[in-house]
Amino acid sequence: MPRYNPADIEPKWQSYWEQNKTFRCPELPDPNGKGKLYVLDMFPYPSGAGLHVGHPEGYTATDIYCRYWRMQGKTVLHPMGYDAFGLPAEEYAIRTNTPPRQSTEANIANFTRQLKMLGFSYDWDRCLATTDVDYFRWTQWIFLILFDTWYDPKARKGRPISEMPIPEDVIAKGPEQVASYKDRFRLAYQDDALVNWCPALGTVLANEEVIDGKSERGDHPVQRIPLRQWMLRITAYADRLLADLDLLDWSTGIKKLQADWIGKSTGAEVDFKVSCKNGTALGEESIRVYTTRPDTLYGATYMVVAPEHPLVHRITSAEQSKVVEEYCKAASFKSDRDRTEGDKQKSGVFTGAYAINPMTQKPIPVWVADYVLGNYGTGAIMAVPAHDIRDYEFALKYDLPIVQVVEPIQGTPQELEEIRSGKVCFAGEGIAIAGRELNGLSTKDAKAKVIESLERTGLGRGAVNYKLRDWLFSRQRFWGEPFPILHELREDGQPNGQIRAVPMSHLPVDLPHLEDYKPHGRPEPPLGKADASWLYVELDGKRYRRETNTMPQWAGSCWYYLRFISPKCSDAFVDRQQEAAWMPVDLYIGGAEHAVLHLLYARFWHKVLHDRGYVTHPEPFQKLVNQGMILSYAFKDHRGALVSVDLVEEDQDGNAKHRQTGETLQRIVAKMSKALKNVVDPEIVVKEYGADALRLYEMFMGPLEATKPWSMQGVNGVRNFLDRAWRLIVDSKSEQMQLNDSVKEVEPTAEQDRVIHSTIAAVTQDIENLSFNTAIARMMEFVNHFTKETIRPRSAMETLTLLLGPFAPHLAEELWHALGHKESLAYAPWPKAIEEKLRVASVEIPVQVNGKVRAKVSMPVGIDDQATERLARENDRVSELLVAKELVKVVIVPGKMINFVVKP
RNA sequence: GUCGCUGUGGCGAAAUGGCAGACGCAUUGGACUUAAAAUCCAAGGACCCGUGAUAGGGUCGUGUGGGUUCGACUCCCACCAGCGACACCA
Numbered sequence: 001m002p003r004y005n006p007a008d009i010e011p012k013w014q015s016y017w018e019q020n021k022t023f024r025c026p027e028l029p030d031p032n033g034k035g036k037l038y039v040l041d042m043f044p045y046p047s048g049a050g051l052h053v054g055h056p057e058g059y060t061a062t063d064i065y066c067r068y069w070r071m072q073g074k075t076v077l078h079p080m081g082y083d084a085f086g087l088p089a090e091e092y093a094i095r096t097n098t099p100p101r102q103s104t105e106a107n108i109a110n111f112t113r114q115l116k117m118l119g120f121s122y123d124w125d126r127c128l129a130t131t132d133v134d135y136f137r138w139t140q141w142i143f144l145i146l147f148d149t150w151y152d153p154k155a156r157k158g159r160p161i162s163e164m165p166i167p168e169d170v171i172a173k174g175p176e177q178v179a180s181y182k183d184r185f186r187l188a189y190q191d192d193a194l195v196n197w198c199p200a201l202g203t204v205l206a207n208e209e210v211i212d213g214k215s216e217r218g219d220h221p222v223q224r225i226p227l228r229q230w231m232l233r234i235t236a237y238a239d240r241l242l243a244d245l246d247l248l249d250w251s252t253g254i255k256k257l258q259a260d261w262i263g264k265s266t267g268a269e270v271d272f273k274v275s276c277k278n279g280t281a282l283g284e285e286s287i288r289v290y291t292t293r294p295d296t297l298y299g300a301t302y303m304v305v306a307p308e309h310p311l312v313h314r315i316t317s318a319e320q321s322k323v324v325e326e327y328c329k330a331a332s333f334k335s336d337r338d339r340t341e342g343d344k345q346k347s348g349v350f351t352g353a354y355a356i357n358p359m360t361q362k363p364i365p366v367w368v369a370d371y372v373l374g375n376y377g378t379g380a381i382m383a384v385p386a387h388d389i390r391d392y393e394f395a396l397k398y399d400l401p402i403v404q405v406v407e408p409i410q411g412t413p414q415e416l417e418e419i420r421s422g423k424v425c426f427a428g429e430g431i432a433i434a435g436r437e438l439n440g441l442s443t444k445d446a447k448a449k450v451i452e453s454l455e456r457t458g459l460g461r462g463a464v465n466y467k468l469r470d471w472l473f474s475r476q477r478f479w480g481e482p483f484p485i486l487h488e489l490r491e492d493g494q495p496n497g498q499i500r501a502v503p504m505s506h507l508p509v510d511l512p513h514l515e516d517y518k519p520h521g522r523p524e525p526p527l528g529k530a531d532a533s534w535l536y537v538e539l540d541g542k543r544y545r546r547e548t549n550t551m552p553q554w555a556g557s558c559w560y561y562l563r564f565i566s567p568k569c570s571d572a573f574v575d576r577q578q579e580a581a582w583m584p585v586d587l588y589i590g591g592a593e594h595a596v597l598h599l600l601y602a603r604f605w606h607k608v609l610h611d612r613g614y615v616t617h618p619e620p621f622q623k624l625v626n627q628g629m630i631l632s633y634a635f636k637d638h639r640g641a642l643v644s645v646d647l648v649e650e651d652q653d654g655n656a657k658h659r660q661t662g663e664t665l666q667r668i669v670a671k672m673s674k675a676l677k678n679v680v681d682p683e684i685v686v687k688e689y690g691a692d693a694l695r696l697y698e699m700f701m702g703p704l705e706a707t708k709p710w711s712m713q714g715v716n717g718v719r720n721f722l723d724r725a726w727r728l729i730v731d732s733k734s735e736q737m738q739l740n741d742s743v744k745e746v747e748p749t750a751e752q753d754r755v756i757h758s759t760i761a762a763v764t765q766d767i768e769n770l771s772f773n774t775a776i777a778r779m780m781e782f783v784n785h786f787t788k789e790t791i792r793p794r795s796a797m798e799t800l801t802l803l804l805g806p807f808a809p810h811l812a813e814e815l816w817h818a819l820g821h822k823e824s825l826a827y828a829p830w831p832k833a834i835e836e837k838l839r840v841a842s843v844e845i846p847v848q849v850n851g852k853v854r855a856k857v858s859m860p861v862g863i864d865d866q867a868t869e870r871l872a873r874e875n876d877r878v879s880e881l882l883v884a885k886e887l888v889k890v891v892i893v894p895g896k897m898i899n900f901v902v903k904p
Numbered sequence: 905g906u907c908g909c910u911g912u913g914g915c916g917a918a919a920u921g922g923c924a925g926a927c928g929c930a931u932u933g934g935a936c937u938u939a940a941a942a943u944c945c946a947a948g949g950a951c952c953c954g955u956g957a958u959a960g961g962g963u964c965g966u967g968u969g970g971g972u973u974c975g976a977c978u979c980c981c982a983c984c985a986g987c988g989a990c991a992c993c994a
Contacts, residue, residue, distance in 0.1 A: 252908095253908060253909070253989095256907080256908075257907095257908085257989070257990085260907075260989090260990070261990085263993065265993075265994085267994080289994085290993095290994070291994060292993095292994065293994080304994090346992080370992095371992050371994095372992085372993095372994075373992080373993065373994090375993095376993045376994080377993070377994070380994095381994045382994085383994085384994090388994065389905095389992090390992055390994070391994080393992095465993075465994090466993090467993050592988085592989090595989085596989090596990095629988090667915095669987095700916090700917095700927085700928070701916065701917085702916065702917060703917090705909095706909095706910085706917095707909090707910085707987075707988085708916070708917090709915095709916075711915080711916065711929075713915090713916095713928095713929050713930070714915095714916065714928070714929060716929080717916095717927095717928050717929050717930095718928075720928090720929095721927095721928080723943095727943085773916095773917075773918085773927085773928095774917095774918070774926085774927080776927080776928090777917090777918075777926065777927035777928075778926095778927080779927095780927055780928075781926080781927070784927090787944085788944095788945090844923085845923095846922080846923045848922085848923090848974085848975075850974075850975090851922095851973095851974060851975045852975090853922095853923055856923075877961095888974080889974065890974090891922090891974050891975075893922060896922055897922050897923075897975090899922080899974055899975065900974090901974045901975090
C-alpha cells in the first residue's frame with residue numbers, strides 16, 4: 001500500500017462519501033454558516049456512448065469551486081441530473097426495437113456510474129431526469145401556467161388569463177367567442193404556421209434547430225409546410241430578455257450572442273398607398289413597410305413585398321398575374337436554404353402595381369422578391385438602392401433607378417463621385433441631401449424628423465422590431481412530454497376547435513404504451529396511435545381527445561435548476577421558501593453551444609414564473625462561464641486530407657509518418673471524432689492514471705474557457721506530480737502506511753513559511769477566479785520546494801493536503817487520513833495566508849537604463865525613492881553606463897523597478 | 905460577407921503597463937544501479953562577442969506593419985492567419 005495507487009484509494013473514498021452522505025445538502029442554507037452557494041453544471045444528455053472528456057472539464061471546475069467553498073464555510077448546493085427526453089434515444093429505440101424508457105434508464109445508470117468514478121461532490125439524493133414522471137408532471141404544470149398567462153403590454157408583464165379584459169362586443173357573441181378570444185392571447189397558443197417539417201425525422205423543428213436548411217440533428221433536409229402547431233410567445237418578452245442581460249455576470253461575448261439573436265432594431269413603419277400605373281388609386285389599399293432608415297425615404301425608388309405577403313394577389317395587375325403567381329408558388333416550395341444559398345443572385349418579378357412615396361408623392365413600382373421575408377417586420381420594404389446593399393444589387397439586376405439622398409461625412413473625391421453616380425452603394429450614416437426639409441441633417445436627426453412628419457400626417461410611426469420569432473414548441477415524436485391539453489369533440493367524434501387544459505389535479509399525463517412509435521413520414525404524431533383508453537377522455541360530461549404532439553427536448557431543461565432545490569416536493573414544482581433561499585444560481589458552467597437556445601428559453605420561462613409570482617428573482621443564472629472545447633491531435637496529408645490516427649506513426653523526433661505510404665504528415669488540432677479515431681475515453685484514462693490525474697489534467701491543460709488539445713503525455717505529467725506529492729508525505733518504501741521520515745513535528749523555517757503562505761494566497765485567489773491551471777502550478781512549486789527539504793514540518797504537509805483537497809480529493813483524503821485525521825477533509829477549514837509570514841527582508845530590483853534592464857540590485861523592502869536611486873547608482877555597471885551622460889529623468893516604481901532615462 | 909475569440913520556445917502554457925517564457929510535457933547531462941526502469945539533481949529562446957574552459961557582455965525576440973509611453977505580450981490604428989457563431993431581419 002505504500003505506493004500511490006489510485007485504483008485502491010479512489011473507490012475507497014467514493015464509497016466513504018456515499019455511505020457517510022458527506023455531500024448531502026440541507027434543505028436550507030446553514031444560518032450559522034457563511035451563506036449559500038448554488039453551483040450548477042449543464043446537465044448532460046445521457047447518450048449511449050457514455051461520458052466523453054468534455055463532460056469532466058466543466059464538472060471538475062464546478063467541483064473544485066464547490067469543495068473550496070464548503071471548506072470556507074458556505075452551504076453549497078451542487079446537484080446533477082439528466083436531460084433525457086429527445087430524438088437520439090428515440091432513434092436508438094427504433095433501431096434496436098427497445099422502448100426508449102428502457103434504453104434511457106440504462107444510459108442514465110451508466111452515466112451515473114461514470115460520474116461517481118470521477119469523485120464529484122454532488123448531492124446524489126437530488127438527482128433527477130427530465131423523463132421521470134414525477135418531474136415532467138411539473139413541466140406540464142409550467143406549460144399550463146404559460147397557457148394560463150397573457151402578456152399585458154401596459155404592465156409589461158405576464159398576468160393570469162382570468163384578469164384579461166375582454167371587449168364588450170366579444171362578450172356579446174357568447175362564451176365560445178370569448179374562449180377563442182382568450183386563446184389568441186395566451187403565451188402558449190396554437191397557430192397555423194409555415195413550419196420546418198423534416199420527413200426523415202418525422203417531426204417539425206424550431207427555426208433554431210434548422211441549420212442551412214438541414215436539421216441540426218442528423219443533417220436531413222427540411223421542408224416548409226403549413227401545420228397547426230403549439231407556439232410559445234417568447235417575443236412578448238423580447239425587450240425584457242434583452243434589457244435584463246445587464247443584470248447578469250456573463251461574458252460580453254455570450255451577452256452579445258443573445259442580444260443579436262433577439263435582434264432589436266428601431267425605425268419606422270410607413271404606409272404607401274397603392275395605385276395602378278396611370279396613377280388611379282386602387283381602392284383604399286395601402287402597404288405598410290418597416291425601415292430602420294426613415295431618413296432615406298426620399299431615396300425609395302421601388303418597393304418589394306415578400307411572396308407570402310397577403311396583398312400580393314390583390315395588387316397584381318392582370319398582365320403580371322401569371323408571372324407573379326408562378327414566382328410565389330416557386331418561392332413557397334423553396335426552403336430557406338434554397339432562398340439564401342447559391343450565388344445569392346436576387347430574383348423578383350414586377351406586380352404591375354405602383355405605390356405612392358408619401359414624401360415625394362411619386363409612384364414607385366411594387367415588386368415581389370424572395371429576398372424579403374414574410375415573417376419579419378411587415379413583410380414589405382421600401383427599397384433605397386443608393387443606401388442599402390441588398391436593394392442596390394436588386395436594382396442593378398433589374399435596372400431600377402438609384403437616387404442618392406445621403407452624403408458620407410468623409411471620403412476621397414473619387415469615392416464621393418462613385419456614390420453620386422450610383423457606382424457604389426453607401427449604407428453608412430452621413431448627411432441628408434436631396435430631401436428638402438431634411439437637407440443638412442445628420443442621419444439621426446433626419447430619422448427623427450421623418451418619423452415626426454409621418455406621425456403628423458398619419459402615414460407612419462416610429463416602430464421597433466425583433467428578429468426573435470415565437471418559439472415553435474410542439475414535436476411529432478413519441479419520446480417527449482405530452483401536452484396536458486384536451487380537444488373537445490363533437491357528436492361525430494371530430495374536434496370542434498375548443499380546447500381546455502387538463503385540470504392540474506389530473507397531472508401528470510403519462511406517455512401511453514405504444515407498440516409502434518416509428519415515424520411514418522406524415523405529420524400525424526405517433527401518440528395518435530395510442531389506445532382509446534389513453535386518447536379519449538370524458539370530463540364534465542364532455543368527450544375530449546388528447547393533444548398528441550409532445551414537447552421539444554428544451555422543455556425539461558428550462559426549469560431543472562428549480563427542481564434541484566426541492567426535488568421531492570410533491571405539492572409544488574419548487575418549495576417557495578427553499579426557492580427564495582437558494583436562487584439565483586451563483587455559478588453556471590457549460591458549453592457555449594447553448595449560448596442562445598437553452599439559455600434564452602430558460603430565461604423566458606423563468607420570467608413568466610417570476611411574473612406569476614412563483615419565483616423570487618427576475619433572472620435564473622447570475623454568473624455564467626462557458627468551458628472551452630477539448631480537441632485532439634489529428635494528422636493531415638499533403639492534399640490536406642485528414643488521416644485516421646491509427647494510420648500514423650511517430651518517430652523519436654516527433655515527426656509523423658503515414659504507416660502505409662511513409663508520407664510525412666502535418667500535425668493539426670481537430671475535433672475528436674470516431675472517424676479520425678482520436679476520441680479519448682475518460683474511463684480508460686481513469687483506469688490508467690486515476691480519476692484525480694484526469695481531473696487535474698483537465699484543469700491543468702489551460703484556462704477553463706479556452707479550446708485546447710488533449711495530450712496523454714500531459715496526463716502522465718500531472719500523475720507524476722500526484723506521485724511526488726504522495727512521496728513527499730508518505731513513506732513509499734515501507735510496507736505499512738506511514739509518514740515519510742522527513743515529516744517532522746517542527747515549526748516551519750521563515751523561508752518555508754514564505755513558500756507555504758504565498759502558495760495559500762495564490763491558490764485561494766486562483767480558485768476564486770476559476771484559474772485552476774495556475775493554482776495547480778503553484779502547488780507543483782510547493783511540492784518541488786519541499787521535496788528538496790529533508791525536514792518537512794507536518795503542519796506544512798497538512799496545508800498542502802488541504803489545498804490539494806478540491807483538486808485531487810481522493811489523494812487528499814488518503815493523505816489527510818495518513819496525517820492522523822479521522823474525519824473527511826471535506827469540511828476542514830481552508831488554510832489562511834498570514835500576511836506577516838509573506839514578508840521578505842530584501843528584494844532584487846531591476847535597474848533599467850533607457851528601458852533596458854542593465855543590472856539587478858538587492859534592496860530592503862519598503863525602501864524610499866531616494867535610497868532606491870542611490871543604491872542603484874552605486875552599482876558598478878549602472879554607474880559605468882551613466883557616466884558622462886545627460887540624465888533626463890528617473891522613473892521609480894517603489895519596490896518594483898527603477899529606470900534612468902538619459903540622452904544617448 | 906458580418907460579428908466574436910485566438911496568435912508567445914519543439915509542444916501545452918504563464919505574465920494584462922514594469923526582469924517575457926512561471927508550471928508541465930518532450931529533450932539533454934549527471935547521481936543512484938552490475939544494468940535497465942523508477943527516483944533524485946541540473947541545463948535549456950535565437951544569434952553574436954569573449955575565454956583554454958568558466959565567468960561575463962551585447963544584439964534580436966510574444967503573427968505583420970505603424971503609433972502612444974521613460975518603459976508594450978499587455979493600450980490604440982491598420983493588416984494577415986486559424987478557429988467559432990451568425991448569415992438577405994430592411
